[in-house]
Amino acid sequence: MGLSHVDKNGVKMVDVGEKENTNRVAKAHALVKMNKETIQALVDEKTPKGDVLNTARIAGISAAKKTSELIPMCHTIPLNYVKVDFEVKEDEIEIITEASAFWKTGVEMEALTAASVAALTIYDMLKAVDKRMSVEEVYLISKDGGKSGHFER
Amino acid sequence: MGLSHVDKNGVKMVDVGEKENTNRVAKAHALVKMNKETIQALVDEKTPKGDVLNTARIAGISAAKKTSELIPMCHTIPLNYVKVDFEVKEDEIEIITEASAFWKTGVEMEALTAASVAALTIYDMLKAVDKRMSVEEVYLISKDGGKSGHFER
Amino acid sequence: MGLSHVDKNGVKMVDVGEKENTNRVAKAHALVKMNKETIQALVDEKTPKGDVLNTARIAGISAAKKTSELIPMCHTIPLNYVKVDFEVKEDEIEIITEASAFWKTGVEMEALTAASVAALTIYDMLKAVDKRMSVEEVYLISKDGGKSGHFER
Amino acid sequence: MGLSHVDKNGVKMVDVGEKENTNRVAKAHALVKMNKETIQALVDEKTPKGDVLNTARIAGISAAKKTSELIPMCHTIPLNYVKVDFEVKEDEIEIITEASAFWKTGVEMEALTAASVAALTIYDMLKAVDKRMSVEEVYLISKDGGKSGHFER
Amino acid sequence: MGLSHVDKNGVKMVDVGEKENTNRVAKAHALVKMNKETIQALVDEKTPKGDVLNTARIAGISAAKKTSELIPMCHTIPLNYVKVDFEVKEDEIEIITEASAFWKTGVEMEALTAASVAALTIYDMLKAVDKRMSVEEVYLISKDGGKSGHFER
Amino acid sequence: MGLSHVDKNGVKMVDVGEKENTNRVAKAHALVKMNKETIQALVDEKTPKGDVLNTARIAGISAAKKTSELIPMCHTIPLNYVKVDFEVKEDEIEIITEASAFWKTGVEMEALTAASVAALTIYDMLKAVDKRMSVEEVYLISKDGGKSGHFER
Numbered sequence: 001m002g003l004s005h006v007d008k009n010g011v012k013m014v015d016v017g018e019k020e021n022t023n024r025v026a027k028a029h030a031l032v033k034m035n036k037e038t039i040q041a042l043v044d045e046k047t048p049k050g051d052v053l054n055t056a057r058i059a060g061i062s063a064a065k066k067t068s069e070l071i072p073m074c075h076t077i078p079l080n081y082v083k084v085d086f087e088v089k090e091d092e093i094e095i096i097t098e099a100s101a102f103w104k105t106g107v108e109m110e111a112l113t114a115a116s117v118a119a120l121t122i123y124d125m126l127k128a129v130d131k132r133m134s135v136e137e138v139y140l141i142s143k144d145g146g147k148s149g150h151f152e153r
Numbered sequence: 154m155g156l157s158h159v160d161k162n163g164v165k166m167v168d169v170g171e172k173e174n175t176n177r178v179a180k181a182h183a184l185v186k187m188n189k190e191t192i193q194a195l196v197d198e199k200t201p202k203g204d205v206l207n208t209a210r211i212a213g214i215s216a217a218k219k220t221s222e223l224i225p226m227c228h229t230i231p232l233n234y235v236k237v238d239f240e241v242k243e244d245e246i247e248i249i250t251e252a253s254a255f256w257k258t259g260v261e262m263e264a265l266t267a268a269s270v271a272a273l274t275i276y277d278m279l280k281a282v283d284k285r286m287s288v289e290e291v292y293l294i295s296k297d298g299g300k301s302g303h304f305e306r
Numbered sequence: 307m308g309l310s311h312v313d314k315n316g317v318k319m320v321d322v323g324e325k326e327n328t329n330r331v332a333k334a335h336a337l338v339k340m341n342k343e344t345i346q347a348l349v350d351e352k353t354p355k356g357d358v359l360n361t362a363r364i365a366g367i368s369a370a371k372k373t374s375e376l377i378p379m380c381h382t383i384p385l386n387y388v389k390v391d392f393e394v395k396e397d398e399i400e401i402i403t404e405a406s407a408f409w410k411t412g413v414e415m416e417a418l419t420a421a422s423v424a425a426l427t428i429y430d431m432l433k434a435v436d437k438r439m440s441v442e443e444v445y446l447i448s449k450d451g452g453k454s455g456h457f458e459r
Numbered sequence: 460m461g462l463s464h465v466d467k468n469g470v471k472m473v474d475v476g477e478k479e480n481t482n483r484v485a486k487a488h489a490l491v492k493m494n495k496e497t498i499q500a501l502v503d504e505k506t507p508k509g510d511v512l513n514t515a516r517i518a519g520i521s522a523a524k525k526t527s528e529l530i531p532m533c534h535t536i537p538l539n540y541v542k543v544d545f546e547v548k549e550d551e552i553e554i555i556t557e558a559s560a561f562w563k564t565g566v567e568m569e570a571l572t573a574a575s576v577a578a579l580t581i582y583d584m585l586k587a588v589d590k591r592m593s594v595e596e597v598y599l600i601s602k603d604g605g606k607s608g609h610f611e612r
Numbered sequence: 613m614g615l616s617h618v619d620k621n622g623v624k625m626v627d628v629g630e631k632e633n634t635n636r637v638a639k640a641h642a643l644v645k646m647n648k649e650t651i652q653a654l655v656d657e658k659t660p661k662g663d664v665l666n667t668a669r670i671a672g673i674s675a676a677k678k679t680s681e682l683i684p685m686c687h688t689i690p691l692n693y694v695k696v697d698f699e700v701k702e703d704e705i706e707i708i709t710e711a712s713a714f715w716k717t718g719v720e721m722e723a724l725t726a727a728s729v730a731a732l733t734i735y736d737m738l739k740a741v742d743k744r745m746s747v748e749e750v751y752l753i754s755k756d757g758g759k760s761g762h763f764e765r
Numbered sequence: 766m767g768l769s770h771v772d773k774n775g776v777k778m779v780d781v782g783e784k785e786n787t788n789r790v791a792k793a794h795a796l797v798k799m800n801k802e803t804i805q806a807l808v809d810e811k812t813p814k815g816d817v818l819n820t821a822r823i824a825g826i827s828a829a830k831k832t833s834e835l836i837p838m839c840h841t842i843p844l845n846y847v848k849v850d851f852e853v854k855e856d857e858i859e860i861i862t863e864a865s866a867f868w869k870t871g872v873e874m875e876a877l878t879a880a881s882v883a884a885l886t887i888y889d890m891l892k893a894v895d896k897r898m899s900v901e902e903v904y905l906i907s908k909d910g911g912k913s914g915h916f917e918r
Contacts, residue, residue, distance in 0.1 A: 506774075509776035509777050510775070514776050514838070525834075529828055567892065575881045576881075580837065590873075591918060594904070595901050
């Protein structure tokens with residue numbers, strides 16, 4: 001009987017103590033698919049719970065700031081800014097987020113969390129109109145800073 | 154100069170005071186796409202940050218409990234349970250979540266939040282191996298309870 | 307040497323176990339005083355950080371939901387709704403909030419917290435323009451439900 | 460290759476949907492051991508960071524309210540009250556806590572969390588004086604309500 | 613149909629990446645007005661929920677640490693300290709707060725949040741005695757550090 | 766009548782503004798005592814709520830990140846890592862935690878919080894089997910960094 005038997009793949013928070021502070025930027029993407037009538041309601045500002053996009057933006061920014069509470073192995077990172085932008089298309093809303101910090105570890109999860117929670121908020125604000133929406137293509141667009149340098153998908 | 158000028162589409166939290174407590178269940182879906190080598194690393198338990206799926210499950214359950222902190226117009230709902238299940242496939246992990254409450258309003262957002270945060274956690278636990286993963290098909294599978302009755306996508 | 311010596315006025319969370327669930331409504335008030343130019347910038351939507359009022363409304367609603375985290379002796383209360391309304395005047399913004407729950411204890415603190423945090427958010431969104439703003443007249447307008455019945459200031 | 464291979468002992472949040480609301484009470488215990496000089500400093504109100512016991516009481520009550528954020532498989536429970544009492548002895552402080560709710564599941568974890576966080580706060584408030592303190596005998600004293608009835612240690 | 617139509621005044625989190633770390637200090641003010649009998653109850657330590665001022669102080673300090681969770685466009689700032697002081701007068705309690713950080717952006721909102729939540733907590737601790745209390749004169753007293761230098765109201 | 770009368774032992778958050786950033790490491794200890802059958806259930810992976818140790822580890826790490834929300838006078842510290850290890854023995858589980866930061870103040874409370882919450886989570890995951898478990902010997906093992914240098918219990 002021993003520890004190795006019951007705990008062989010224990011989770012680990014990466015030690016960032018040896019990493020250098022560098023300028024970190026990450027961009028993420030998400031798409032909320034919906035039917036054209038729902039998009040039209042949004043454009044006409046006839047949505048049942050009020051302003052969809054600014055609410056989603058605030059939710060995304062706020063969620064990015066609590067990434068380390070949501071994702072268990074994430075470090076708490078003091079962010080320089082979070083940006084959440086939307087492109088309203090015929091039958092979808094494209095979400096582009098950006099997070100930045102001068103810190104020892106990257107901010108990919110912050111950008112992805114902002115995108116995901118903004119998408120969920122769009123769903124919540126419009127679900128009385130359309131329950132069949134879906135969130136698609138949540139991914140990291142690019143990442144800068146740190147030892148691994150520039151990444152672009 | 155007046156309020157209507159600056160505040161014409163104000164957000165609104167739905168009043169659930171008149172709604173009846175009924176048994177509410179919602180199921181949600183998400184998919185994390187990744188390459189086969191990453192799936193293999195997970196199956197072989199050779200992932201850099203340890204046990205991916207149980208960490209993602211705990212993160213999803215914990216996030217469902219704080220849905221009303223993440224989604225601005227959501228009500229605080231005391232949940233009966235949250236379930237997060239995974240199906241590991243050749244090049245993707247399917248996430249199925251379920252949330253339930255005996256309450257005045259539905260738990261769709263709780264199920265969707267559990268699915269999204271579980272997906273983000275899978276990304277975080279594996280991103281050192283594969284940054285090109287994406288989250289797809291986040292949607293509501295079904296919903297029961299309340300005046301609107303059964304919904305199935 | 308004894309406990310009574312060091313702990314004579316210990317804080318106490320009221321036991322609400324014997325109280326009945328009744329419909330609780332509370333309304334609160336706050337005022338953010340500012341100069342006319344700042345009001346004009348808001349009306350003209352020329353504020354440096356974007357939409358002031360909807361951001362303040364969302365902040366107020368979100369804060370009401372976490373009242374029991376902010377005010378140490380408050381109970382956690384599942385709210386039916388929170389409302390935050392604004393009246394933009396010549397040199398001030400009036401904030402009227404309303405919170406409601408079917409619960410064993412009142413929601414005064416929720417309404418007051420919504421008003422205070424909405425006011426602070428207005429300050430934050432406009433402080434680059436005007437640091438001399440002040441928050442005034444934060445008070446309970448009225449309260450209904452519970453054994454003590456109707457209260458109006 | 461399959462799910463059972465990688466996820467054989469997945470965590471589970473108990474479904475409390477079938478359980479009845481009953482009056483739940485739980486009491487917990489903790490002990491902070493310290494040397495006599497440290498106790499004397501507390502009794503003489505000569506502690507470097509101010510009032511130890513009321514701070515610990517508030518911390519314990521606040522922590523009980525966020526038990527479901529701290530303990531992953533705990534349900535969110537709206538508490539009727541939390542009580543944190545202290546008995547200052549020659550070389551230790553005894554902590555007795557009590558939590559209560561009219562709910563579908565027990566409040567043991569709430570009482571234990573209150574006791575643990577009160578103990579940690581005593582440590583924090585006094586650690587400049589004595590780093591060798593320890594927390595001992597954190598246990599459930601008793602529990603009432605629910606199908607299992609009365610439990611006493 | 614386009615984005616500019618629906619999202620013309622989107623909120624923005626200021627990018628602090630180019631700003632320098634400097635010593636930041638901010639002081640804020642608030643007043644809780646109440647009748648003389650309520651003040652007397654406080655001085656005589658005959659308040660229904662126990663020690664009012666230390667509870668309010670702890671609430672104010674704790675709230676300052678979570679300012680960026682409450683005010684949507686605020687940055688997370690690791691504070692050097694927060695101070696909350698009270699002056700008990702004939703029919704009011706004056707609250708003076710101070711927050712400090714060595715950081716890229718100011719701590720005004722932290723000082724103001726401490727003052728507001730301390731005031732709300734005083735209200736909560738005394739509302740069984742007096743529901744007509746009001747919070748007045750919440751403002752920034754002074755601010756130091758950063759490019760804009762010293763500000764005094 | 767004056768402030769000194771009612772507020773003589775006010776709590777104080779230490780000003781860390783003058784302290785230097787140094788490498789801080791703290792280790793803490795806790796013990797969860799239980800009967801041999803409970804240990805056996807854990808080793809055999811026959812526990813009612815699933816994987817006990819990884820859940821406790823995640824809970825401990827997550828709690829360490831929110832230490833400053835739990836312990837009122839603690840500073841918010843961005844951690845380099847948190848580690849939670851277990852040694853399963855005949856009738857107890859030993860918990861050893863470690864926290865680290867490059868910061869102006871120590872991380873003792875983070876290590877102790879990780880240990881305490883990991884212990885509480887073990888209790889929660891096993892309490893259906895054994896309610897008589899207790900947490901013992903929660904103490905600081907060692908501490909490095911800062912002006913006071915190395916401490917070992």
